[in-house]
Every structure is written in structure tokens, then in C-alpha cells.
Amino acid sequence: MAASPALAVTPAASPILEMRGITKAFPGVKALDNVTLAVRAGEIHAVCGENGAGKSTLMKVLSGVYPAGSYDGSILFDGEERRFSGIPDSEALGIIIIHQELALVPLLSIAENIFLGNEAASRFGVIDWPVVMARTRDLLARVGLDEAPETLVTDLGVGKQQLVEIAKALSKRVRLLILDEPTASLNEGDSAALLTLLEAFREQGITSILISHKLNEIARVADSVTILRDGASVETLPRAAMLGPDGRLDEDRIIKGMVGRDLAHRYPPREGVAIGEPLLEVTGWSVRHPLHPGRLAVEDVSLTVRRGEVVGMAGLLGAGRTEFAMSLFGGAYGQRVAGEARLRGQPTDLGSVEKAIRAGLAYATEDRKGYGLVLHEDIRTNVSLANLPGVAAKGVIDEDRERAVAERYRERLRIRSSGIDQVTVNLSGGNQQKVVLSKWLFADPDVLILDEPTRGIDVGAKYEIYAIINDLARQGKGVLIISSEMPELLGMCDRILVMNRGRIVGELSADEASQEAIMRAIVTSGG
Amino acid sequence: MSDTATPATAPRPAAFAGFNPKAFTGSLRDYGMILCLVGIVIFFQFFTDGALLRPLNLTNLVLQNSYIVVMALGMLLVIVAGHIDLSVGSTAGFIGALAAVLMVQMGLHPLFATLLCLVAGGLIGAAQGWWVAYLRIPSFIVTLAGMLVFKGLTLALLAGQSVGPFPPDFQKLSSGFIPDIVTGGSLRITSVLVGVALALILVGSNLRRRLGQQRQGFTPEPMATFALKNALVAAVIVAFSTWLATYRGLPNVLIVMFALILLYRFVTSRTVIGRRVYALGGNEKAAKLSGINTERLTFLTFVNMGVLAALAGLIFAARLNTATPKAGLGFELDVIAACFIGGASASGGVGKVTGAVVGALIMGVMNNGMSILGIGIDYQQVIKGLVLLGAVSIDQYYRKR
Structure with a gap:
């Protein structure tokens, strides 16, 4: 057993939290089935599982969103059985959840957000601002956020907003901090900083539960991991058991536990796909920043995507990749000041999204819920949205044809749902992403730009998305993947472009590419 | 309780293929509004x-x-x-x-x-x-x-x-009011005929759509429900026009209104x-x-x-x-x-x-x-x-x- 510093802190600490035999049923579905979770005081306990495995439901049971009585089983905190009837009950004991979708009010300041609902006020409801500001400064120092308490939350990046959430949790004297996929929308740098913070908390005696899909994070900080699958707890592994013989995380073991089968490879092979002539050629693309006149969000970007080729675009958050893609896609972002695009060798006018689609370009957004789907509409309506003329004659929709199309993609992409009439808001992230992909496949583009195609998606669904991407390449389409997950780019792409501060600062072939090479390109580009 | 999950995942019997409980509750809401209207009509009919x-x-x-x-x-x-x-x-x-x-x-x-x-x-x-x-x-x-x-x-x-x-x-x-071709008598025959024609057109188009869906292999709703719904709608239209025909017939503006309703229903649902x-x-x-x-x-x-x-x-x-x-x-x-x-x-x-x-x-x-x-x-x-x-x-x- 490797002498892990993590284990050294609390070798045999008693459990701070025990959830025993938790069973929670919804009409027609059993979301949790006899789940057991034991968290030792002072540890970082990872919980992983596919989307729909029951992680969020379990946390809702723990925090009292589902009150005692609505589930079977018992919760012990500090060795005593607890029956929470709502979030205030669990918060009173110091159990604080930070949800994936941050619950901050954008137009209020950091200080106002931290003390929202918990204001330092006199008996008559008059807020004592000097006290609030001083306490906010202390809290911000503890989470390592160097911002003035008066700063509006909307002016902060996602990473810093996450820190504000954590500061808010600290203000409530947190004892058990639960983070639901905290790094899903963070770049590598911010993610690393967040994990370091968790380690610091561990030293201060704060216990954390980290819900995460990212195995490298689990490998870095977790003292133990509980794996859930299909609403049941599969196993809990202490750190020693998580590691393989080489002292590194035994990823295959965890993945096998999560999906219930061996994934031979994380990335399906794509062999024998001939890379052909250029489909998309962009030269000198520059885009003005919409908020800061005189600044360029994208500067002099040139790239080529060939038939059958999968090209990656790496970079930190805010590197200008999404901005470039959306600007190319019919000027959906900013204002182009220079640049030319050619599709299939022909200069092409991409002046509007409609024109871009007709020219054979598709852009699947990184923000499925915000920009990809009409959430309260069903699968059928969403699939046909970008190509309604394809299921219509003279402006009248042929509903039978539309159903047939939706049914075809539902089967082809294996969208797990009750049927094409299911409303997309109820689908899991992976299946929502498949609906977005179906929409673009039906528009029949030559070149697809996929922006963070697997963000927030579990391992099994990721594999399926990768297989779809490979299929597209095989069909002779060109694919440009924008991703913040470097292993994904390394595993999938024929070529990787590195972007930083709106410019392309490096291009690596599959052979040369490595995480180190990508980071080097970013760091040495300076700026 | 514990086995409620099983039937949901098991393949449904063929008779229920295409039956969607969500769509059903959805249409229940539509009918709810119509029932509400009927209730209000009955209420005032009684009290006036x-x-x-x-x-x-x-x-x-x-x-x-x-x-x-x-x-x-x-x-x-x-x-x-x-x-x-x-x-x-x-x-x-x-x-x-x-x-x-x-x-x-x-x-x-x-x-x-x-x-x-x-x-x-x-x-x-x-x-x-x-x-x-x-x-x-x-x-x-x-x-x-x-x-x-x-x-x-x-x-x-x-x-x-x-x-x-x-x-x-x-x-x-x-x-x-729409002019009467056959004059005489207290009943405006044209108005009645227009009502009957309208009912026939409506039922006919619904039936055509249903047959089309069946050809494609979808069963939208049981035949009994379909027949009942259409019969009810047709009966209401014919009764309404006959009833109005005992006074001065169908007002012109009713025809305009009806045409517009059909047009916008078509535009919103089919185009x-x-x-x-x-x-x-x-x-x-x-x-x-x-x-x-x-x-x-x-x-x-x-x-x-x-x-x-x-x-x-x-x-x-x-x-x-x-x-x-x-x-x-x-x-x-x-x-x-x-x-x-x-x-x-x-x-x-x-x-x-x-x-x-x-x-x-x-x-x-x-x-x-x-x-x-x-x-x-x-x-x-x-x-x-x-x-x-x-x-x-x-x-x-x-x-x-």
C-alpha cells in the first residue's frame, strides 16, 4: 500500500455520515434501491456513476429536498439518526450542497450573494454593511478569491462564481460540503485550483463529497470512492483499492463499475478512413469583441478541415474557440471584421445561420439547454427544427414524414426515451446531446463543429458519441471538435489546433500531440 | 411498489404501441377547457x-x-x-x-x-x-x-x-346574414346546409389524416374515442347552425370568423x-x-x-x-x-x-x-x-x- 498523504490524515476516523439502505421510488421508476454510503470524517469522498445512476437523487435525499418519510432507509450524521424535513434542517447541521447549476443572483454583488437569506442585519432588518463586507473579505481570502466584495457576480467567470458559492457555504459553518460536478464547466486551471482548495479544506477538518465524472480528479484528491449504477451502490473503494499496481488510478476498474461492462477502449478506433480534399477552409478570420470595442475576440484564425478528418481545437476557457465557431456559423457571435471561408473549395457567404446551414455547415452548441434544444418540446420537434423544409412540402409539414425521420435518428443514435413524443427536458444529458446531434445530422451538413460534445455526459454515453463522430468521418464528413478535455481530443482527433487569446498558437499532429505539448503551446504563446 | 419499474421497461403489448400517456393528459387539459366552457354555458342557461x-x-x-x-x-x-x-x-x-x-x-x-x-x-x-x-x-x-x-x-x-x-x-x-336561396318557411335552409357541409368537411379531413397515420403504422387514438369525438363535434356544428337558422340564419361574420379559426389552426399546427x-x-x-x-x-x-x-x-x-x-x-x-x-x-x-x-x-x-x-x-x-x-x-x- 502506497503511503498516501490523504490516508495519513485520518486513518480510521469514524463515519461522519452514514446513509443506510436508502430506497426512493418515483411513479414507475425506482431511482434508488437500497443504497449505502458511508463517509468518514475529514475525508474527500468521491461519488461517481453514469447520468441517471441516482447520484443527484441521493444528494437530494441527504439534503432534505426529499423529506424524511418520502424514502426508505436511514441517515446517520454524527452517529445520530436524522430526519430532515427540508433544506434548512440539513443546513443547520452544516450539510451544504453546491449544485452544478450555480444558484447566484448575477446582478447582486459577491457580498450580497454570500449573505443572501442569511443577512447580517439588525432586528429591524437593516443590514450592517461594514460587518458584511469584512466577513466577505475573510471568506474570500479563505477560498483564495482576490475580488472586491462589491463586485457583481455577473462580472466574474464561472470558475470564480464557483468560489463565491463555496464562500457562501463556508459562511454557513459547513461541516460536510457536497459538490455536484463542480468542474463540469471549468477549464483545467480553475479545476485544479478548486481541487487544491478541497485539499486545504480537508486539512481544516471539513469533509467533502465530490460528485464527478472526471477520473483524473478522483485520482488526484479522493480518499475513497463510491460507485453507483442504476440506482444501486456497486461498491466503495478506499484509496488503496482505487490504485492499480503502478500506483496510478485503476480507471478501468472504476469505469467497469460505472457502466457494468468493460469498455475495451475509452475511444473507439477509427481505422482506414481516408482523409480527402479540404471541405472547410478558413483564412484570416477576425471577429470584433461585442462588449469591448476595439478588441478582437478572434484574431486572424486560419484552418482547414478535410473530408473524413476529425480536427480538434484545444484551449483554455475563454480562448475564443466558441466565439470563432459561432462567428463562422452565420455570424451568431460578434461582428466579423476580416476573413474568408471556403466550403468544398468555393468561396461561401456565411452571412446568416440559414446560409451557413444551406452551405453545409452545422454547429452543435456547448450549451445544450440554453442554445441547443427547445426543452419543453418533444424529440420529434427538436430533431426537425434545423431542417423543417426537409419534412415539408410547400410550407406544410408532413407530420408522418417528420415522425419517420425522428424515429430513424432515435434508433440510429440510440436515444433512450419512451418515444419520439417525449419532452426533451426529461432526458439525461447524454440523450439530450444525441437529440442535438440528430438535429444536425438531419440537416445533412458536410462539416460539423461540435462544441464540447461530451460535457456533463457519463462515460457510457461519451463512448456512443465518439462512435457517432467516427461514423461521420467514415461517411466523408469533416468534424471540428472543440473540447476542454484534452484526453478526449488526444483520443479522437487526427490533428489538434491550439487556441489562446483568440489566436491559433499551435498545430499538432496526432503523433506529436500530448497534454504537455498542448499546455506548452498555450503557455509559451504568452500574451 | 418494488416492481413498478419492471413493466415500464418491458416491451409494451402491440395494442398499446404508439399510445403515449403524456399526449393523453395533454389532450385532457384541452378538453378540460372545453368542459369548463360547457359548464359555464349550462350554468347561465339554467339561471337565465x-x-x-x-x-x-x-x-x-x-x-x-x-x-x-x-x-x-x-x-x-x-x-x-x-x-x-x-x-x-x-x-x-x-x-x-x-x-x-x-x-x-x-x-x-x-x-x-x-x-x-x-x-x-x-x-x-x-x-x-x-x-x-x-x-x-x-x-x-x-x-x-x-x-x-x-x-x-x-x-x-x-x-x-x-x-x-x-x-x-x-x-x-x-x-x-348569409342569404337564403330557398325562401319561405321559418327555417333558413342554406344556413342548415352550410352547417352540415362544414361538419362533413371537418370529419372527412380528420378521417383522412387518421387513415394516413395508420398507413404509416401509427395508431394515434382508439377508433371509439376518435368516432365519439368527431360525432360530437359534427353534432354540435349541425345543431348550432340549425338552431341559428330558426332565427335569421348564420351571420356573415360567423363565416369569416370560422374560416379564420380554421386557417390559423392549420398555420399553427401544420406549417x-x-x-x-x-x-x-x-x-x-x-x-x-x-x-x-x-x-x-x-x-x-x-x-x-x-x-x-x-x-x-x-x-x-x-x-x-x-x-x-x-x-x-x-x-x-x-x-x-x-x-x-x-x-x-x-x-x-x-x-x-x-x-x-x-x-x-x-x-x-x-x-x-x-x-x-x-x-x-x-x-x-x-x-x-x-x-x-x-x-x-x-x-x-x-x-x-
Whole structure:
């Protein structure tokens, strides 16, 4: 057993939290089935599982969103059985959840957000601002956020907003901090900083539960991991058991536990796909920043995507990749000041999204819920949205044809749902992403730009998305993947472009590419 | 309890293939609104000692509400697109005044003047839609401004006076009835025949659609439900037209209204442009990134609203046979209420033409019924307000479950 510093802190600490035999049923579905979770005081306990495995439901049971009585089983905190009837009950004991979708009010300041609902006020409801500001400064120092308490939350990046959430949790004297996929929308740098913070908390005696899909994070900080699958707890592994013989995380073991089968490879092979002539050629693309006149969000970007080729675009958050893609896609972002695009060798006018689609370009957004789907509409309506003329004659929709199309993609992409009439808001992230992909496949583009195609998606669904991407390449389409997950780019792409501060600062072939090479390109580009 | 999950994942028996419980509860909500209307009708029919459904009163009911229904059709699209139009009452009043000036004071031919008025309505809609769609000023503010502007312009155009009467040809728009070919007898045969024809067309088209779906291998609903629903609708249409035929027959404006309802039902449920309006209201950003020209679409919904408001203004003016500065006052409230009672969502993307029409009829029947009962205009408003709040709350409640 490797002498892990993590284990050294609390070798045999008693459990701070025990959830025993938790069973929670919804009409027609059993979301949790006899789940057991034991968290030792002072540890970082990872919980992983596919989307729909029951992680969020379990946390809702723990925090009292589902009150005692609505589930079977018992919760012990500090060795005593607890029956929470709502979030205030669990918060009173110091159990604080930070949800994936941050619950901050954008137009209020950091200080106002931290003390929202918990204001330092006199008996008559008059807020004592000097006290609030001083306490906010202390809290911000503890989470390592160097911002003035008066700063509006909307002016902060996602990473810093996450820190504000954590500061808010600290203000409530947190004892058990639960983070639901905290790094899903963070770049590598911010993610690393967040994990370091968790380690610091561990030293201060704060216990954390980290819900995460990212195995490298689990490998870095977790003292133990509980794996859930299909609403049941599969196993809990202490750190020693998580590691393989080489002292590194035994990823295959965890993945096998999560999906219930061996994934031979994380990335399906794509062999024998001939890379052909250029489909998309962009030269000198520059885009003005919409908020800061005189600044360029994208500067002099040139790239080529060939038939059958999968090209990656790496970079930190805010590197200008999404901005470039959306600007190319019919000027959906900013204002182009220079640049030319050619599709299939022909200069092409991409002046509007409609024109871009007709020219054979598709852009699947990184923000499925915000920009990809009409959430309260069903699968059928969403699939046909970008190509309604394809299921219509003279402006009248042929509903039978539309159903047939939706049914075809539902089967082809294996969208797990009750049927094409299911409303997309109820689908899991992976299946929502498949609906977005179906929409673009039906528009029949030559070149697809996929922006963070697997963000927030579990391992099994990721594999399926990768297989779809490979299929597209095989069909002779060109694919440009924008991703913040470097292993994904390394595993999938024929070529990787590195972007930083709106410019392309490096291009690596599959052979040369490595995480180190990508980071080097970013760091040495300076700026 | 523990084995509830199993049947859900097991393949369903073939007879239930394509049966979707969600769609069923969805249509239950639609029927709920119709049941509510039927309940209100029965209530007033009982308490007015049968006065409500007398042919004379029924004819009046149609005439009184036609302009609200016409505007509700346009307002539904505006609301589904995620906007609101507060100016429709003022626009209707203004167009009525314009019609009076053109026909009564300037002596223009009614047909020509009517066309001019519809174009003017379209321009008013375009003027407001431009601010909303291209300059991104909230529609609430733009149309609030429009409401004041056109109320003022109505006063200016009429110089504070009522102007009338209109030429007889124009009056026929509201007070005319479809002519009877076979004269004599107390029953207007043509009107009955029109009703029967309408019922046949409706059932026929539903049947054709169903057969088409069956060919494709979908079973939308059991034959029994389908037959019952269609028989009921056909019976209501035939009974309604026969009943009206015992008085003076079908009013012209009813035919116009019915044609428009069918047209807008078709546009919203079957056409590309209709589908795009729903997508626009449901998620504007997603619609835009799917290649939909959201600005132009928003603009067009306002143009459409303007034309329908103009038509409503003409119908109202023809009915009163005079244009008054007060015409159109408060119409927007009834129209917007009709859409929301009919299940449209204030945040856009949700709403049906049939819902809005039923909502308008609920408001109309209540207005008429309460007037017959002698309830003062004061308490009528209180009751209408509470009904609006109640209907939307119930809808919200069922939507959340």
C-alpha cells in the first residue's frame, strides 16, 4: 500500500455520515434501491456513476429536498439518526450542497450573494454593511478569491462564481460540503485550483463529497470512492483499492463499475478512413469583441478541415474557440471584421445561420439547454427544427414524414426515451446531446463543429458519441471538435489546433500531440 | 411498489404501441377547457331560464364576440412568440375611425376602404414589430406606447365626435346574414346546409389524416374515442347552425370568423412558419442557431396582429354602425385574457388556437350571461378577473404535476 498523504490524515476516523439502505421510488421508476454510503470524517469522498445512476437523487435525499418519510432507509450524521424535513434542517447541521447549476443572483454583488437569506442585519432588518463586507473579505481570502466584495457576480467567470458559492457555504459553518460536478464547466486551471482548495479544506477538518465524472480528479484528491449504477451502490473503494499496481488510478476498474461492462477502449478506433480534399477552409478570420470595442475576440484564425478528418481545437476557457465557431456559423457571435471561408473549395457567404446551414455547415452548441434544444418540446420537434423544409412540402409539414425521420435518428443514435413524443427536458444529458446531434445530422451538413460534445455526459454515453463522430468521418464528413478535455481530443482527433487569446498558437499532429505539448503551446504563446 | 419499474421497461403489448400517456393528459387539459366552457354555458342557461341559448341571444353572442376571437388569433401567435401586444384595442378603434373617415366623410367605396384599412393595420403592426424585433425594445413597452399613440390618433381623427352611419354594404359585414336561396318557411335552409357541409368537411379531413397515420403504422387514438369525438363535434356544428337558422340564419361574420379559426389552426399546427413561431417562443437562441430568422419572424407576427386588429376594428365599427372615440377601449384585456385562459404561457412557446378561441368564448358567454342576469358592469369585471386568475392557476397546477 502506497503511503498516501490523504490516508495519513485520518486513518480510521469514524463515519461522519452514514446513509443506510436508502430506497426512493418515483411513479414507475425506482431511482434508488437500497443504497449505502458511508463517509468518514475529514475525508474527500468521491461519488461517481453514469447520468441517471441516482447520484443527484441521493444528494437530494441527504439534503432534505426529499423529506424524511418520502424514502426508505436511514441517515446517520454524527452517529445520530436524522430526519430532515427540508433544506434548512440539513443546513443547520452544516450539510451544504453546491449544485452544478450555480444558484447566484448575477446582478447582486459577491457580498450580497454570500449573505443572501442569511443577512447580517439588525432586528429591524437593516443590514450592517461594514460587518458584511469584512466577513466577505475573510471568506474570500479563505477560498483564495482576490475580488472586491462589491463586485457583481455577473462580472466574474464561472470558475470564480464557483468560489463565491463555496464562500457562501463556508459562511454557513459547513461541516460536510457536497459538490455536484463542480468542474463540469471549468477549464483545467480553475479545476485544479478548486481541487487544491478541497485539499486545504480537508486539512481544516471539513469533509467533502465530490460528485464527478472526471477520473483524473478522483485520482488526484479522493480518499475513497463510491460507485453507483442504476440506482444501486456497486461498491466503495478506499484509496488503496482505487490504485492499480503502478500506483496510478485503476480507471478501468472504476469505469467497469460505472457502466457494468468493460469498455475495451475509452475511444473507439477509427481505422482506414481516408482523409480527402479540404471541405472547410478558413483564412484570416477576425471577429470584433461585442462588449469591448476595439478588441478582437478572434484574431486572424486560419484552418482547414478535410473530408473524413476529425480536427480538434484545444484551449483554455475563454480562448475564443466558441466565439470563432459561432462567428463562422452565420455570424451568431460578434461582428466579423476580416476573413474568408471556403466550403468544398468555393468561396461561401456565411452571412446568416440559414446560409451557413444551406452551405453545409452545422454547429452543435456547448450549451445544450440554453442554445441547443427547445426543452419543453418533444424529440420529434427538436430533431426537425434545423431542417423543417426537409419534412415539408410547400410550407406544410408532413407530420408522418417528420415522425419517420425522428424515429430513424432515435434508433440510429440510440436515444433512450419512451418515444419520439417525449419532452426533451426529461432526458439525461447524454440523450439530450444525441437529440442535438440528430438535429444536425438531419440537416445533412458536410462539416460539423461540435462544441464540447461530451460535457456533463457519463462515460457510457461519451463512448456512443465518439462512435457517432467516427461514423461521420467514415461517411466523408469533416468534424471540428472543440473540447476542454484534452484526453478526449488526444483520443479522437487526427490533428489538434491550439487556441489562446483568440489566436491559433499551435498545430499538432496526432503523433506529436500530448497534454504537455498542448499546455506548452498555450503557455509559451504568452500574451 | 418494488416492481413498478419492471413493466415500464418491458416491451409494451402491440395494442398499446404508439399510445403515449403524456399526449393523453395533454389532450385532457384541452378538453378540460372545453368542459369548463360547457359548464359555464349550462350554468347561465339554467339561471337565465333558457335565455342564453335562444337563437336571438346566440346570434348576439356571436356578433358581440367575433372581434375578440379574431384578435385572439393574432394575439395567440404574438404570445407564443414570447411577446405581448397591448395596443390592439387602440388599433382596432383607430381603424374603425379611419374606416368612418374614408367611407362616410370621403365617400370611398366600402370594399376599397376596407382593403385600405387592413393595409393600415398591417403597417401599424409593422411599425411596432420593427421596434420589437430589430431594436429589441420589450414588446410590453413598445405596444404600451402604441396604445397611447393610437388612442390619441383616434380622438384626433374623429375630432372627438362619433362619425356614422356607414354605407349599408359595409354594415353587412357585421349585421348581415348569409342569404337564403330557398325562401319561405321559418327555417333558413342554406344556413342548415352550410352547417352540415362544414361538419362533413371537418370529419372527412380528420378521417383522412387518421387513415394516413395508420398507413404509416401509427395508431394515434382508439377508433371509439376518435368516432365519439368527431360525432360530437359534427353534432354540435349541425345543431348550432340549425338552431341559428330558426332565427335569421348564420351571420356573415360567423363565416369569416370560422374560416379564420380554421386557417390559423392549420398555420399553427401544420406549417413550417407556425412551427418556427413555437420554436422562437420556446427558446429563441436555439431557434436562431437552427437557422431561423427570428427577427423577421417576430416582425411578421406583429404585422399579422395588426391586420387582425384592423379587421376586428372594422367588424366592431360595422356592428355599431358608427365610429366612436371610445371604440376598442379595453379590448386588449379581453383578448389577452382569452389567450391565457386558453392555456397559452406567458413565457412563450406554448398555446393553441383552439384554446384561445375557447378562452374567448368563455369570456364572451360570461359577459353575456351576467348581463342577462342583470349583474352590473362593476361586479362583472371583478368576476372576470377572478376567473382569469383561477383558470391560469389551475392550468399551472396541472402543468407542474
